[in-house]
Amino acid sequence: xxxxxxxxxxxLHVDMDAFYAAIEQRDDPSLRGKPVIVGGRNRRGxxxxxxxxxxxxxxxxxxxxxxxxxLCPQALVVPPRMGVYAAVSAEVMAVLxxxxxxxxxxxxxxxxxxxxxxxxxxxxxRQMAEAIRRAIAEKTRLTxxxxxxxxxFLAKLxxxxxxxxxxxxVPYGREAEFIAPLPIRRLWGVGPKSAERLERxxxxxxxxxxxxxxxxxxxxxxxxxxEHIHALARAQDPRVVDAARGRKSIGSExxxxxxIRGRAAIEPVLRRQCERVARSLRESGLExxxxxxxxxxxxxxxxxTRQAALDTPAEDSRTLFARATELLERLDLExxxxxxxxxxxxxxxxxxxxxxxxxxxxxxxxxGELERAMDRxxxxxxxxxDYADS
DNA sequence: TCTGGGGTCCTAGGACCC
DNA sequence: TCTGGGGTCCTAGGACCC
Numbered sequence: 001x002x003x004x005x006x007x008x009x010x011x012l013h014v015d016m017d018a019f020y021a022a023i024e025q026r027d028d029p030s031l032r033g034k035p036v037i038v039g040g041r042n043r044r045g046x047x048x049x050x051x052x053x054x055x056x057x058x059x060x061x062x063x064x065x066x067x068x069x070x071l072c073p074q075a076l077v078v079p080p081r082m083g084v085y086a087a088v089s090a091e092v093m094a095v096l097x098x099x100x101x102x103x104x105x106x107x108x109x110x111x112x113x114x115x116x117x118x119x120x121x122x123x124x125x126r127q128m129a130e131a132i133r134r135a136i137a138e139k140t141r142l143t144x145x146x147x148x149x150x151x152x153f154l155a156k157l158x159x160x161x162x163x164x165x166x167x168x169x170v171p172y173g174r175e176a177e178f179i180a181p182l183p184i185r186r187l188w189g190v191g192p193k194s195a196e197r198l199e200r201x202x203x204x205x206x207x208x209x210x211x212x213x214x215x216x217x218x219x220x221x222x223x224x225x226x227e228h229i230h231a232l233a234r235a236q237d238p239r240v241v242d243a244a245r246g247r248k249s250i251g252s253e254x255x256x257x258x259x260i261r262g263r264a265a266i267e268p269v270l271r272r273q274c275e276r277v278a279r280s281l282r283e284s285g286l287e288x289x290x291x292x293x294x295x296x297x298x299x300x301x302x303x304x305t306r307q308a309a310l311d312t313p314a315e316d317s318r319t320l321f322a323r324a325t326e327l328l329e330r331l332d333l334e335x336x337x338x339x340x341x342x343x344x345x346x347x348x349x350x351x352x353x354x355x356x357x358x359x360x361x362x363x364x365x366x367x368g369e370l371e372r373a374m375d376r377x378x379x380x381x382x383x384x385x386d387y388a389d390s
Numbered sequence: 391t392c393t394g395g396g397g398t399c400c401t402a403g404g405a406c407c408c
Numbered sequence: 409t410c411t412g413g414g415g416t417c418c419t420a421g422g423a424c425c426c
Contacts, residue, residue, distance in 0.1 A: 019426095039394080046394050049426095061426075067391040082395095107397085107426050189399090191424050224400060225423095248398070255394060301393070305420060341395085398425080405418080 008172060010125050011241060012113040013147040013155035014096060014132060017164035019109035020085055021051035022142050024078045035075040039065055044255050044338070048080055052164060085109075088140055095135045099128070104241045110159075112152055114241035129167045150175065153188050153237035175235035180207035187232050189225070197221055198229075209233035246347070250284070251292070252276035253341025259298050263333050266295075266340060270328070271321050273342040278317035281344055282372055287313040287351075288344030291320050293327040296339035306330050307345070315350055316371045 016022070020038040025031045035054035039047045045065040057072035069075060089108040096103045099122065102114035115128050122128040129146040136144050147158030149170035157179065158168040170178055179186070183205055185195050201220050203209050209217070210233045218226030231237065252273040260266060270293065281288060292307035306327040314320060324342055 044392090044394075048394075062394075064391055064393055067393090070391080080394095109426075189424065193423060222401085251396070253395060303421075307419065309418090339394090343397095396426085398423105400423085401421090403419090406416085408414090 007116070009150050010115040010118070010128075011149055011152055011155040012115055012125070012129060012132070013149075013152070013159040014092075014111050014113065014136075015145050015147070015156075015159040015163070016092065016109040016136075017143045017145055018049055018051050019088075019142075020049040020080060021054075021078075023085060023088055024081075025051060026141055027084075031076055031078070035059070035072050037065070037068055037072075037075045037077050038080050039068075039077065041065070041077055041079060042257055044257065050075075088142070091140055092136055092142075092144075095139050096132065098135065099132060102241050102243050104243055104245060112155065112241045126167060126169055129169075133165075133167070151235075151237040152239050152241065153232050154179070154235060156188060157182075157186055176210060176233075179233075179235060180205065180210060182206050184209060184229075187229050189228055189232075194221070194225060194229075206233045247284070247286070248347065249292075249343050249345040250277055250280050250286070250288070250347065251294075251341060251343030252280070253294060253339055253343075255296075255339045256337075259336035259338050260340075261334055261336050263328060266328065266333055266337065267325065269340040270324055270342060271317070273340060274321040274324055275317040277342050277344050278315060278320055278371060279375060281315040281347075281350075282375060285350055286347045287315045287349075288320070289313050289346035289348070290344065291323045291327070292343040292345060293324050293331070294339070294341035294343065295331055295337050297332075298336040298338045304331055309346070313348070313350075314344075318371075320344060 021036045024036055024038060033053065035057065036051040037047055037054055037059060038049045039045050047059060047061055047063045047065060047068050049061060050059040050068070054072055054075050059068045059072050059075065065077070085108055093103060093105055093111060096111055096113055100113055100115055100118060104112040106112065115122070115125065118128065122131055125148045129148055133144055133146060136142065143165040145159050145163045145165060146167045147155040147160070147170070148167065149155040149158050150172060154170045154175055158170050161168045184190050184198050184203055187206065187209070190198070198221065203212060209229055212230070214226065214230045217230055220226070254269065254273065256269070260269070288310065290307060290309045292305055294303065294305045296303050308323055308327055310319060310323055320342065
């Protein structure tokens with residue numbers, strides 16, 4: 001029951017330590033050594049990242065800021081600077097790319113690397129990890145933790161075991177034994193809901209799942225989840241490191257300080273989200289064939305979505321917004337709403353772009369050109385410019 | 391304590407077609 | 409007149425991850 005049978009793969013999971021908070025402490029010496037919370041300051045803000053000094057107080061990601069500040073009143077709250085984090089992330093990914101082209105970013109602050117066959121260049125896996133950590137520290141003055149294993153799941157699990165600033169190698173050939181004592185919550189894809197279901201049928205540790213019968217497991221929790229955790233618990237994960245994975249959707253959403261209701265109040269917010277999505281599409285050189293609208297109602301924290309295909313692929317906000325407003329007709333707009341979002345899906349690379357003549361009518365397929373010109377103006381003169389109303 | 395914003399993947403039910 | 413069966417696509421919701 002080894003990990004993956006044929007050939008030993010060497011997968012590394014690189015995970016930056018308290019990424020956003022660490023960047024803030026790096027850039028502002030007065031924050032160093034102190035509990036720092038990166039997150040929204042407003043009434044409905046949550047913790048995005050807590051520095052290691054803040055964590056002993058019980059502060060962690062996704063916690064409402066109001067609660068975090070009750071737990072740690074002396075914490076210094078810093079609003080997120082996503083642009084800066086994205087730039088540092090690009091530096092980190094570039095460093096990783098110096099070691100292998102097989103880099104699969106998972107988010108701004110973590111990535112998988114397939115280093116199979118690289119021993120000749122970098123030595124044993126642990127030496128690879130050391131070299132990577134050194135290179136990241138030199139380039140960014142930030143620390144990373146690294147997990148080393150024979151597949152993605154194990155590598156990801158491992159990077160978390162010696163955080164921060166550590167390396168964990170899952171002993172090859174003894175993977176299942178290594179993870180057996182860990183709680184089921186460590187299985188990738190098992191969250192609070194699934195953990196509760198599994199505990200109700202008597203499974204508490206990964207070892208418990210190893211001993212469970214596969215068919216029984218699938219009957220109890222469904223085939224999808226059953227097969228998935230049956231394999232993971234046995235330290236098997238066939239998913240390969242995919243450096244070419246493309247985005248499937250691009251969205252923008254906002255939680256409002258105060259609830260709104262009614263079409264007249266919702267539309268301007270939705271328009272703004274469509275503009276952000278469209279701009280992001282153009283920056284990525286993608287066009288969308290579908291639009292989704294998302295509303296979250298205050299009452300019961302209920303989420304509703306509606307989606308539809310577009311007649312023609314689009315990368316401009318007018319087309320997205322036109323379809324989005326149609327979708328609003330299928331939603332209840334009179335209940336108090338706390339979040340409004342838009343997303344584009346069914347993405348593919350935008351074909352070559354033609355020049356738009358000065359007096360041409362901006363036909364739907366070319367509206368993107370108009371807005372792309374606005375993008376360029378915005379780049380030159382800053383972000384204060386709004387789209388024309390037409 | 392009252393729940394962000396960016397995503398991915400899975401599932402169930404209905405429409406539609408042969 | 410008491411109602412097939414499968415395959416595929418689409419939609420909405422939900423769990424999960426960082």
